[in-house]
Amino acid sequence: MNKSLVLAAVIAAAALVACGKKEEAPAPAAAPAPAVVEAVKDAGMAAAAATDAASAATNAASAATGAAAAAVGAAGDAAKAAVTEAAKPAVEAPKK
Structure with missing residues (x-):
């Protein structure tokens, strides 16, 4: 019976520890590197150009x-003017 009591206490302690565990907060996002920021600015200026x-x-x-x-x-x-001028002699010839 002592073994059962110890085993039950160990299982209960493990359950309490598992339930009381907090999740780690996600790490904050790192700021972009200055070179990346400059590259994006340069790309924007190139696109505008x-x-x-x-x-x-x-x-x-x-x-x-x-x-x-x-x-x-x-x-x-x-x-049109050239054709008209060229055709004048042909038009006037029958009149003479």
Whole structure:
């Protein structure tokens, strides 16, 4: 009976210790290294510069498209005038 009593006391003590255990608090997150912070800032500035460059390229392409359209219109007008001038002798010949 003494052995049973000692065994029961040991089991009860183990149960109390197990139930009273507290979980460890999670470690606080470490602050990012200064090099990482600088790299992120540099990447942000590079992205902004790339966006500005893309916008400038878009504007230049738009201006070039407008100039090309104007050139096509002028070439069409010049061709029409040349054809009209070339056809004048043929139109006037039957009148004489």
